Amino acid sequence: MARxxxxxLAVTGCLHAAPPGAVxxxxxxxxxxxxxxxxxxxxxxxxxxDRALAAYxxxxxxxxxxxxxxTDPWRFRVLDVADANGQANLxxxxxxxxxxxxxxxxxxxxxxxxxxxxxxxxxxxGHEAIAEGQRQAPRSDGDRVLRAERDDEIxxxxxxxxxxxRAGYEPRAVETMLRALAAGDPRSEPDPDxxxxxxxxxxxxxxxxxxxxxxxxxxxxxxxxxxxxxVVGDDPRELAVVGxxxxxxxxxxxxxxxxxxxxxxxxxxxxxxxxxxxxVIRPISSRFARYLAPKRTxxxxxxxxxxxxxxxxxxxxxxxxxxxxxxxxxxxxxxRAAELAALHPVRVDLTAPRPLWPD
Amino acid sequence: MRALVVIAAVAACARPxxxxxxxxLPLGDRIAAPLAERSHEPAIIDSIAIxxxxxxxxxxxxxxxxxxxxxxxxAPIADDIRRLWSLGLFADIRVEAxxxxxxxxLAHERLPRVAVVFAVTLRPLVDRVQIEGDGARDPELRRxxxxxxxxxxxxxxxxxAADLELAFVRDGHLDAKVAVRRARAPGVALCVIAxxxxxxxxxxxxxxxxxxxxxxxxxxALDGQHVNHPGEPYDADALALDEPQMIAPYYERGRIxxxxxxxxxSRHGHHLDxxxxxxxxxxxxLGRIRVDGGHPPPPQLVPGxxxxxxxxFAAIAALEAELGPGAEVTPVTATDxxxxxxxxxxxxxxxxxxxxxxxxxxx
Numbered sequence: 001m002a003r004x005x006x007x008x009l010a011v012t013g014c015l016h017a018a019p020p021g022a023v024x025x026x027x028x029x030x031x032x033x034x035x036x037x038x039x040x041x042x043x044x045x046x047x048x049x050d051r052a053l054a055a056y057x058x059x060x061x062x063x064x065x066x067x068x069x070x071t072d073p074w075r076f077r078v079l080d081v082a083d084a085n086g087q088a089n090l091x092x093x094x095x096x097x098x099x100x101x102x103x104x105x106x107x108x109x110x111x112x113x114x115x116x117x118x119x120x121x122x123x124x125x126g127h128e129a130i131a132e133g134q135r136q137a138p139r140s141d142g143d144r145v146l147r148a149e150r151d152d153e154i155x156x157x158x159x160x161x162x163x164x165x166r167a168g169y170e171p172r173a174v175e176t177m178l179r180a181l182a183a184g185d186p187r188s189e190p191d192p193d194x195x196x197x198x199x200x201x202x203x204x205x206x207x208x209x210x211x212x213x214x215x216x217x218x219x220x221x222x223x224x225x226x227x228x229x230x231v232v233g234d235d236p237r238e239l240a241v242v243g244x245x246x247x248x249x250x251x252x253x254x255x256x257x258x259x260x261x262x263x264x265x266x267x268x269x270x271x272x273x274x275x276x277x278x279x280v281i282r283p284i285s286s287r288f289a290r291y292l293a294p295k296r297t298x299x300x301x302x303x304x305x306x307x308x309x310x311x312x313x314x315x316x317x318x319x320x321x322x323x324x325x326x327x328x329x330x331x332x333x334x335x336r337a338a339e340l341a342a343l344h345p346v347r348v349d350l351t352a353p354r355p356l357w358p359d
Numbered sequence: 360m361r362a363l364v365v366i367a368a369v370a371a372c373a374r375p376x377x378x379x380x381x382x383x384l385p386l387g388d389r390i391a392a393p394l395a396e397r398s399h400e401p402a403i404i405d406s407i408a409i410x411x412x413x414x415x416x417x418x419x420x421x422x423x424x425x426x427x428x429x430x431x432x433x434a435p436i437a438d439d440i441r442r443l444w445s446l447g448l449f450a451d452i453r454v455e456a457x458x459x460x461x462x463x464x465l466a467h468e469r470l471p472r473v474a475v476v477f478a479v480t481l482r483p484l485v486d487r488v489q490i491e492g493d494g495a496r497d498p499e500l501r502r503x504x505x506x507x508x509x510x511x512x513x514x515x516x517x518x519x520a521a522d523l524e525l526a527f528v529r530d531g532h533l534d535a536k537v538a539v540r541r542a543r544a545p546g547v548a549l550c551v552i553a554x555x556x557x558x559x560x561x562x563x564x565x566x567x568x569x570x571x572x573x574x575x576x577x578x579x580a581l582d583g584q585h586v587n588h589p590g591e592p593y594d595a596d597a598l599a600l601d602e603p604q605m606i607a608p609y610y611e612r613g614r615i616x617x618x619x620x621x622x623x624x625s626r627h628g629h630h631l632d633x634x635x636x637x638x639x640x641x642x643x644x645l646g647r648i649r650v651d652g653g654h655p656p657p658p659q660l661v662p663g664x665x666x667x668x669x670x671x672f673a674a675i676a677a678l679e680a681e682l683g684p685g686a687e688v689t690p691v692t693a694t695d696x697x698x699x700x701x702x703x704x705x706x707x708x709x710x711x712x713x714x715x716x717x718x719x720x721x722x
Contacts (some may be wrong), residue, residue, distance in 0.1 A: 029498075124501035128526055148522045151515055154447070155502060158509040201446050204418040208448050208481055209510055211414035 006344025032092020048080040048098045056226040061114045067166035088117035090126040102232045102348045103180040107219025109272030112166045119159025125152040134307030149195035171210040181356035236343040236354045256331040301325040362392045380550030383540035386513035403463045405472035411479040452481040482510045486546040494553030503551045511547045531558040531592030562630030568637040572608045580604035613665040616640030645698040651707045
């Protein structure tokens with residue numbers, strides 16, 4: 001449903017205002033996809049800082065596209081996100097997270113992941129979302145919609161196998177790709193709200209189809225060389241507590257905390273207890289910071305702290321938010337060398353055995 | 360002779376070109392076969408196997424819930440067939456129970472042991488897809504083109520066709536038809552025939568039974584969506600969600616019993632006239648007005664005046680502002696339907712000025 005809301009927002013944006021340098025002014029997949037890409041890359045995602053890896057992933061993607069008979073340029077983004085996921089935009093943009101790359105072990109598995117997302121775009125699975133976004137009318141047939149989305153996922157898996165095989169990759173690697181991404185997930189039956197089929201059905205379909213196609217190359221060595229040094233898990237340089245300070249190394253910011261202040265990570269950012277209230281600190285891009293204005297109400301103050309390379313959104317909730325905000329603003333500084341030296345991201349261990357579903 | 364060849368060639372060109380999808384068959388799909396004929400003597404399951412698809416036998420085995428040692432029974436076996444069927448892999452599933460020659464005792468009764476085999480046939484692959492009809496170029500049909508080379512799964516194809524048809528209908532093509540059929544050709548050749556038909560849009564919207572609220576005000580309640588306005592597609596779901604907005608003006612005019620009926624549709628060519636019946640109900644007036652604690656009634660509420668919801672909310676807001684921070688005013692109404700009168704009592708409660716956060720331990 002969140003995706004539908006985002007599409008509706010992008011559709012509205014395309015209909016009413018073409019931004020400067022817009023890709024187009026018509027309500028097409030490309031226009032809406034471009035708008036979604038701009039919103040997501042500004043407000044939510046950063047690209048993983050490894051140009052060689054990005055070029056390698058794009059090269060695999062282009063090989064699949066040639067096998068699909070497509071010569072137009074697509075964009076492949078490696079997101080600096082720890083979770084294992086891949087996503088396709090309505091437009092010709094495919095996203096894959098570093099978390100997903102860390103679980104794969106061959107170029108053929110990467111081709112399977114990209115092929116699934118490319119399959120969604122080729123088959124136009126997101127196109128109906130544009131029509132729904134324009135219509136802005138509700139649906140009462142939620143079960144039917146979920147069934148249709150599940151059929152889309154089945155088709156995307158089939159196209160992953162088909163395109164991988166046509167591109168000369170080993171189609172059976174699509175199954176190991178899925179098993180690698182599913183590792184740690186105990187579910188074998190579909191979640192009622194998840195459009196993806198359950199793992200048993202999904203793997204059986206892929207295995208049965210791939211078994212009928214000729215073998216291809218795995219490209220293990222090329223892949224392992226490409227992901228050597230890949231960061232896995234949360235990157236402490238994004239945000240970490242070092243001693244009695246919250247350090248946002250990438251942004252070039254740090255906040256000294258009150259003595260004994262408790263901290264707790266959350267989906268919104270790092271929560272910090274401030275005695276009679278609390279603060280949430282979340283790293284954001286400088287680009288996104290331009291769109292955020294300070295807010296002040298009786299209970300809540302919000303502002304953006306800017307560093308040389310990024311920013312942080314700070315939200316304080318308190319009986320006296322002015323005092324709490326002043327405390328935090330006085331405590332804002334640049335990170336110290338010792339703090340930066342203490343931040344070591346974990347890198348992928350290619351020697352450790354890889355868990356595969358079923359566990 | 361040469362003239363005959365020319366005449367024959369001209370005649371061939373003049374004949375209408377037969378569409379590729381002519382002579383098609385329904386998709387068809389073999390329904391799972393029941394348990395094969397066997398003696399109705401009780402038997403014990405000795406082993407269970409999946410035969411006919413070695414690549415997926417182990418995975419398919421995971422969905423079979425019958426176990427060795429259990430008594431063979433039609434209902435659980437039928438459930439296992441359904442689970443195998445739901446994987447979407449198999450064009451045919453048969454069950455055989457073969458006696459092994461061994462036996463077990465159950466409650467002093469000697470029962471033969473049988474090997475249960477689910478004999479499956481994998482679905483073939485689609486060789487090619489031909490799309491025809493006026494809707495052949497619609498972007499939604501892309502997913503049908505990409506079926507070529509993938510497994511042939513009639514139930515999913517039928518769902519995809521139904522979903523495409525529904526997408527056309529939601530866009531106003533009320534007569535849309537999308538069908539997937541199998542061509543009379545070697546292998547698996549699919550024909551997708553997409554005929555959206557004309558686009559039917561809303562013509563006139565009327566509100567039979569309307570008297571006290573203007574047509575313009577009721578039409579304005581349908582605003583904000585690209586459906587249900589003249590020139591746009593008709594959408595029953597959206598109309599149902601607009602009902603509170605259509606009722607709202609009646610609550611401002613004392614018509615608290617007003618109801619919106621089911622819309623009546625009448626089609627005229629490419630236009631659909633929509634009649635939304637309204638039962639406005641009687642007009643209710645305010646009766647007794649009381650406020651807890653002996654406070655005087657707010658001036659927005661006058662006994663005998665026509666009931667208006669916004670005036671009630673304004674009275675509540677004004678009283679809360681007068682009482683100060685922490686005051687919460689809740690209306691309690693008593694409705695006399697015979698006299699068409701509403702008595703109102705405003706309850707006052709007090710909330711603490713600050714609610715502490717509880718998600719962190721305090722230092």
